[in-house]
Amino acid sequence: MNARSVYPLQGAALLALSAVLFAAMGVLIREASSSVNNENIVFFRNIVGVVFFMPLLLSKGLRPFKTARLKSHLMRTSYGLAAMYCFFYAIAHLPLADAMVFTYSAPVFTPVIAYLWLKEPLTKRMLAFSLLGLVGVILVAKPSDTLFSSLSLVGLAASILAALAFVSIREMSSTEPAYRIVFYFALFSSLISAIPLLWAWQPLDTQQLILLCCAGLLAALGQIIMSRAYSLAPPGLIGPIAYLTIVFAGVFSFILWGEQPDLTSLLGAALIFTASLFAVFWRKH
Numbered sequence: 001m002n003a004r005s006v007y008p009l010q011g012a013a014l015l016a017l018s019a020v021l022f023a024a025m026g027v028l029i030r031e032a033s034s035s036v037n038n039e040n041i042v043f044f045r046n047i048v049g050v051v052f053f054m055p056l057l058l059s060k061g062l063r064p065f066k067t068a069r070l071k072s073h074l075m076r077t078s079y080g081l082a083a084m085y086c087f088f089y090a091i092a093h094l095p096l097a098d099a100m101v102f103t104y105s106a107p108v109f110t111p112v113i114a115y116l117w118l119k120e121p122l123t124k125r126m127l128a129f130s131l132l133g134l135v136g137v138i139l140v141a142k143p144s145d146t147l148f149s150s151l152s153l154v155g156l157a158a159s160i161l162a163a164l165a166f167v168s169i170r171e172m173s174s175t176e177p178a179y180r181i182v183f184y185f186a187l188f189s190s191l192i193s194a195i196p197l198l199w200a201w202q203p204l205d206t207q208q209l210i211l212l213c214c215a216g217l218l219a220a221l222g223q224i225i226m227s228r229a230y231s232l233a234p235p236g237l238i239g240p241i242a243y244l245t246i247v248f249a250g251v252f253s254f255i256l257w258g259e260q261p262d263l264t265s266l267l268g269a270a271l272i273f274t275a276s277l278f279a280v281f282w283r284k285h
Contacts, residue, residue, distance in 0.1 A: 011233030012280040014225050015241040021222035023248035027256065028215035036208055038088045039200035041215075043193045048216025049186030049223065053179070065183055072172050073184035079165035081189045086158030093151050100141040101134075102155030104246050108134050109163035111236025117167055120234045126279070130236075133243040133275035139268025140246055140261075166235045173231030182223040240279040243272045 090099040108130045115122035247269045253259040
């Protein structure tokens with residue numbers, strides 16, 4: 001057996017911080033996507049993560065990044081990158097509200113996968129809070145009837161793949177520090193996502209580059225903090241905290257674009273906060 005940590009309060013706090021960073025990244029991606037194609041966005045999100053580690057590489061060399069678990073890093077990258085492309089496909093072919101439901105529904109699958117893969121505890125309470133958070137997401141996003149179409153299978157696959165990525169982070173946490181997990185994810189994802197640029201590269205102006213670089217930086221920081229969070233506590237326990245990303249995204253939309261949330265959205269946000277808090281604080285001692 002490994003020695004995975006169980007520090008739910010610290011893990012929850014870090015996961016909430018990563019939710020803020022991912023929501024801010026979403027704002028920048030939203031701005032960039034009006035003029036930049038998905039292939040370039042995915043590549044820059046990943047390559048900036050590699051550049052982020054250059055100071056450590058130059059000062060310490062390769063020693064901090066040496067690993068005996070290259071296969072595990074490749075699997076984590078496969079899950080994460082496949083989920084990313086599925087999400088982009090869902091956004092391109094489904095109404096935005098429907099795609100958002102899938103984007104934020106991974107925590108529903110996380111506790112089940114953690115139980116099956118890592119044999120971590122799975123309780124009715126965990127499942128209940130995960131489902132409560134999903135109801136909150138649905139109230140905020142307000143999906144259409146397209147949510148139940150065959151195209152939604154891609155969105156469902158994205159959610160399951162994202163959950164697999166989260167659990168794989170937990171699985172590696174006994175031997176791999178957060179920075180190493182994020183470095184290999186950024187490195188492998190950059191190599192793979194560079195391939196579509198052979199036919200989809202577009203010239204970028206200064207503003208577009210700034211938006212993409214800032215988004216990539218926020219993604220790298222968010223990934224490091226999220227990886228550390230899942231190393232501190234089981235994904236099934238703190239997973240509902242990830243729903244907060246959609247709440248923070250709504251806050252940013254209100255501040256930047258004056259998008260007013262309606263009563264249904266506020267109720268959904270309240271359910272998400274309830275699920276997040278109860279998931280961490282309401283547990284047996």
